[in-house]
Amino acid sequence: MSRLAELQRLFGASIVRESPLAESDEARELAAGSHAMSPLGQLEVYREQFWIRHVGCLVEDFPTLHALLGVEGFEALVAAYLRAHPPTKFRLRDLGEDLPRFVARTSPWAEDGLLTDVALVEWAFVDAFDAADAPPLDPASLGGVAEDAWPAARLTLHPSLQRLALRHPANDLRVAFRTGQGLERPAAVDTFLVIYRRDLLLYAEALDALAFALLDRLAKGETLGEASEGVALASGRSAEVEAKIGDWFARWTSLSWISRVEL
């Protein structure tokens, strides 16, 4: 290892430490100190900034989760998260991408399903914000499609569209918190949510279970026929699926969720 690489390794290893640095050979080897600061004090500036910056970034992306856990609780979560998932991507925007999964799998946070649901919702908004653009589907382009061609149709959904199956109405809590209506813990209830971007603004739309199941299958590449048959079989509610599918399709098109139909 070159001397330059060794110095950078020492620097990096020092500033990601969770607690204030103690006198060490590494600090003395690296830093010279100044008229006003010891070698340790110089390194400590960078260590403090590392944590301020990374905690601050995650507070910004997960404000409701932060409010639920409180300052100390959230900092403990961030420390554990960064221990398990050290930042490896150049953009701070990506720092929280594994946080929902981490919360879902790691004690003590995993014991409270509301925390996972809130983390999933807040991250979905981050992902929807700068996902690729796509022109909305022009309904007129489907005017001449024969009815018997529809079962073989494959839909491409807008790249910003995020599908979430939750156990709590986490977005209602998020909205209440953001609008200053408090942070009252909601009762558990199965919630199916789509978060998406339209005309550069972000929205959330709740779906019923059947519609969500159909959208989920379509997003995974099934044809309209395969998806509707699959949902009908799985739910045992084929008549309802058949009755509602036209309305769902019209609604999703009006919300710009569908950007392309392959026939």
Add this chain to the structure above:
Amino acid sequence: MRYGPHVSFREKHGIPDLGVGVGYRPKHQEDVLVGGSPDVRWYEVVSENYMVPGGRHLASLERLQAQWPVIPHGVCLSIGATEELDADYLARLKGLLRRMNPPYFTDHLCFTRAAGRDLHDLLPLPYTKEAVAHVVERVRRVQGELERPFALENVSSYLTYNDSTMTEWEFLAEVAERADCGLLFDVNNVYVSARNHGFDGRTYVDAIPAERVVQIHLAGHLDKGTYLLDTHSDHVCDPVWELYERAIRRTGPVSTLVEWDEAIPAYAVLAAEAARAATHRAAALKVAP
């Protein structure tokens, strides 16, 4: 390559003097896109915020560029790291430069990655011959790969290395000369580092290869008692204005930028700071603002 007083890096590459600009921040989007201010002649954007697939930032960049000159300024190139240059990063930056077509692009003389981690900070390099050679080689590669002039910014620092064998200004000058790149000269960073490390900022200003400076940065900082922290959270202080005048007298008319990234004020306050910069610039250059 050394540039004489009559052939600067700016002239060689056709880099314009844009006057005084400010950093473009989403908070000011509506103010800027519906007319801006006559005191703000151009905008700088943080490159990484626009190296994304789509969405509001990219849309606003398009509207911004339709009205104003815009220069991209990166924070994540990690030109001084000993790890390989990030190919994904370079590809995305290349895409952004193609989209924007700026006369040049900038980033910092620092490292941001070490031991496989992204530290998301502008960490100073040791001022050694080894570091010079390392950075020079990487700047040449980046300039070649991205096919347009590149300028390095001096960072503020809170740490001095035992290993350093030259001053920061000697290091900066040698890198720029040997890599044949431009300089984005941040006079607030000079002031912060001078106070933190006990040197005279005027010595630094007088020593840089002025003919390589394509842009000057100005900002505020925070006094933490035993050190100054480069926060971009306040007005530019008087000693920094003095350093600015000293610097622009040496460089001649170059684009100047006021940065404000924390405790961001109303757009009118930022525009007033830009107007103040124009006044200092005019006084130094002995021209009308």
